[in-house]
Amino acid sequence: MPTDALHIASFLVHVQPAHRDEITEWLATEPGCELRAEDPAGKLVVVMESRREARILEVIDSLQSHPAVLGAALVYHQLLDPDTADEPEEAPIP
Incomplete structure (x- = not known):
């Protein structure tokens, strides 16, 4: 794998429903982050791409x-x- 590998990650976030919009707006400002799913109970699915795992x-x-x-x-x-x-x-071929 080259040293400039592309890291793809997904993570689940559970937020207090009253603060869901605040957190989704913050995620929208983070480079490489994409909100893929959310529900009114405050559960979010986020996908992120980065050249750095640390990010x-x-x-x-x-x-x-x-x-x-x-x-x-x-x-x-x-x-x-x-x-x-x-x-x-x-x-793959079965």
């Missing part, structure tokens, strides 16, 4: 330390070669 962890740490966030957890992380990241994967 993903910084965002999760920031979320966990916010008083309106009940929890934030990494659920998926993959390293991709940025030159081929957008190419479709071939399905």
